[in-house]
Amino acid sequence: MELSQACVAAGIGAVAVSEHTGPPRLHRALPLLSCRLVVSLGTPIEVRYGDQARRVQAVVTGMMRPGTGTPALTLRPQQPMVYVELSPAATQRLTGVPLGEVDAGGLDANDLLPWLGRVSEELADLPAGERVTLMRRRLLDHLARAGRPDVSxxxxxxxxxxxxxxxxxxxxxxxxxxxxxxxxxxxxxxxxxxxxxxxxxxxxxxxxxxxxxxxxxxxxxxxxxxxxxxxxxxxxxxxxxxxxxxxxxxxxxxxxxxxxxxxxxxxxxxxxx
Missing domain, CATH: 1.10.10.60 (Homeodomain-like)
Structure with a gap:
């Protein structure tokens, strides 16, 4: 099975890399019926959700909740980012956290995924064009070792x-x-x-x-x-x-x-x- 097909079967959706240029600016996450993993390979990410703001190196987000808008990130220069769309089942398998406990504001991904720091170092050493493939492969590796999803x-x-x-x-x-x-x-x-x-x-x-x-x-x-x-x-x-x-x-x-x-x-x- 080729890489893209294996990712779809495992619940790994779009994987994208980007790096903002110019002055810092707000970027609102798009509403989706999926979860996200967002990793900064540079300075920490400033995440705003509701009336709270925090800085993390990586964040895994869950489903939106009524009454609170989508989270927003402050994009900064020299902050290469990797974005991954994950199915609810894949997110639960990777993190081991019930989906009802993860809202769109997210949780610190480095706390939930101890291997992510090593993967981030690998990604930072690669040209931008090769980061998507590596991220897909590493996620597939960890999903292959994860337990069965505990999602209805x-x-x-x-x-x-x-x-x-x-x-x-x-x-x-x-x-x-x-x-x-x-x-x-x-x-x-x-x-x-x-x-x-x-x-x-x-x-x-x-x-x-x-x-x-x-x-x-x-x-x-x-x-x-x-x-x-x-x-x-x-x-x-x-x-x-x-x-x-x-x-x-x-x-x-x-x-x-x-x-x-x-x-x-x-x-x-x-x-x-």
């Missing part, structure tokens, strides 16, 4: 259904697809991953919205209609609730991160305030 397969499958459906599938239909009642599904997901299907659907829909915005669109009203929001105001409310910002403010922040990539950004309207 019903919750895992429900998250998959919600994610694939971009948050548009009604809770009753999600429950039917995983062979549970809606009430039992809410109980199982709450216990296993710390969130229910309704909130997970909001996260998945906003994630789909951000992908659509990155592709270019005529307006935020067009995106709202395509992503099954009631209207543009509904989309803006989800931005504010889940990311603590507005669509236009998010574009202004992340537009500086396109690095020469040409995109047609949606027009700003009076709703986006």
């Amino acid at each position: 397969p019903y919750a895992v499958e429900a998250l998959r259904v919600i994610r694939v459906g971009d948050g548009r599938i009604p809770v009753e239909d999600v429950a039917r697809q995983v062979h549970l009642s809606p009430r039992r599904l809410r109980q199982v997901m709450g216990s296993a991953v710390g969130i229910g299907p309704k909130f997970a659907s909001r996260v998945a829909r906003l994630a789909a919205t951000l992908r659509r915005a990155g592709e270019g669109a005529g307006s935020w009203a067009d995106i709202a209609a395509e992503c099954a929001y009631h209207d543009q105001s509904h989309l803006v409310r989800d931005f504010q609730d889940l990311m603590r910002t507005t669509p236009s403010a998010w574009l202004a922040e992340e537009g500086r991160n396109l690095q020469g990539e040409s995109r047609t950004l949606p027009r700003r309207s009076s709703h986006d305030q």
Whole structure:
């Protein structure tokens, strides 16, 4: 099995490397129905989540929680970063921590993963183009030695259904697809991953919205209609609730991160305030 296929089977998603240039700036994590491992190969990462801020060399984050926006990192120059998207089951296997105890603010990854310091040293010695492959291989090695996941397969499958459906599938239909009642599904997901299907659907829909915005669109009203929001105001409310910002403010922040990539950004309207 080739490396990319092995990673997918093990629950390792996108792996990316980057290094910010220019003055420090805020970067908001995108809403996802997955977990993350973020490693700095330079200065510690400043993580802001809710009303708290801390500095860590590496952080492993869990699922978002209602009432708190996505975490934000302060990107600084000379701070090479490695980002890994992990499935909930892979995260639980690597850390040994129940997913209900890991929110999107995350935990110090070096405390949970004693081997990560050595891997970080290996990564720092490599050219940026070779870091992704090494990170994938090291994660596969440690997952191969980890125990079986202690995560409800019903919750895992429900998250998959919600994610694939971009948050548009009604809770009753999600429950039917995983062979549970809606009430039992809410109980199982709450216990296993710390969130229910309704909130997970909001996260998945906003994630789909951000992908659509990155592709270019005529307006935020067009995106709202395509992503099954009631209207543009509904989309803006989800931005504010889940990311603590507005669509236009998010574009202004992340537009500086396109690095020469040409995109047609949606027009700003009076709703986006």
